[in-house]
Amino acid sequence: MIESLKLRWKRGEVTLGAWCMIPSSLTAEILAKGGFDWVLVDMQHGCMDYQTAVEMIRAIDLAAITPIVRVPWNEPGIVGRMLDAGAMGIVAPMIQGLDEARRLVEACRYPPSGRRSLGPVRVGARDGMGYVAGANDRVSVIPMIETVDALEAVDDIAAVPGVDALFVGPFDLSFSLGLSPGDNDGKPEFDAALAKVNAAARANGLATAVLSTAKLAPLRARQGFQMISVLTDSQALGAAAGASLSSARSAIAEGVHHA
Template identity: 40%
Template sequence: MSLVARLDAGETLFTAWSGVPDALTVEIVANQGFHAITLDMQHGGHHEDSVLRGIVPILKAGKHPLVRIPVGRFDMASRALDFGAEAVIAPMVNSVEDARRFAAAMKYPPLGERSWGPTYAFPRHGKGTQSDWLKESNQRTLAFAMIETRAALDALDGILETPGIDGIFLGPSDFSIAWTDGETVDSTLESMMETIESIAGRARKAGKHAAIYVMEPAIAGRVVSMGYQLLAMGSEHKLISLGAENLLKSVRESIAS
């Protein structure tokens, strides 16, 4: 089942966050219990070649490949889809014009301006004919616009109304910086929670999906109750740190006993 089909069915899905540009590392993460893996080109080390190669082990593991592109690199959105990504996350979508440009790169005509050329995507995912693939692509691929600033919040309704935008992705750390006028970074800042909930509600009311990065696992239940379905978490740094911490703790407790 595709990512969009699972979200449409109301599932709550977890995506790991990969910043290490190495297909072997991606393979290890993809074989963990996450539903999807996001390859991060913005703050992570992923680049075009690592995205091209990193999607393969994700698909082999039966997981959904997502890509976060760098700020303003809407051309890379089309390339990520041509490599086989099911969804693309665009950071710092702060205006309707940003949303329009992002959607144009994500969707084939007449909805968008994406150029034809699924050289890798079709054989990696493809079933049926290329004509079938063309007809289904606009519905099967997801464009997530990141909401991280006060400007994005002000433009939210217009962003949600933009044809070809399938959902929003809340970046709580950047949002907290904007919310406090640069005073702090706190992804669980209580004073912004009502607004974060309203963003999900407005997205769902518009028929769009709502995703969020969960820095603190304890808040997961709360954001799901707000309407967020796709939860991002677990970079390689975090996974290794937690795994090492738990392993060493168990070994030390065994020795002490």
């Protein structure tokens, strides 16, 4: 079985990942084989449906790395389905306080730690019946901190038994803080928000996670984040396409100029 991200975080490791918005098992497979520590299937803002997400998880499994799913909402039905499909971590958006964090843990954990229903059909085919005994220890529960309300409640959220990491959504958090959506490093309220989340996590032995870029990854690691995305498939494809086209056009124009 793949080593749990939780064990790697406890050793102080920084894990780097890729973010999937494109509904394609092939895209997920290509990213997974790129050497990342984890690949996330985004069912909140990504374009995939449930069946496509299942196939994307299976494609990530081929590379023997950790499949993570961001669910559309903190709802037990979809959380359970994605775990049964093989997700080894659940990122839940817009967690606002203590009760919502508790409900997320309950949805991700088998009894007596939670209320997850037993039916690991696809993940059982991958891991065998040993999956059930170890699932509560291996699956990462990751609430998102991305609003002012969540920021005010972050100490309570971090203290919920069963929470493994706090995930900062910089776009929505900036929006909620009255800033332009995005990374607002250097703005006092944004910097203070990141520091507050990291402090709450450290005080409770948790990791922190963040949606980021390759350029910002070193800064985020210095700030204490241990789960850092370095690219999004749709943005990476668009950037690569634009760069290749620009290079080709420049080379052709240069060739015509010298002809």
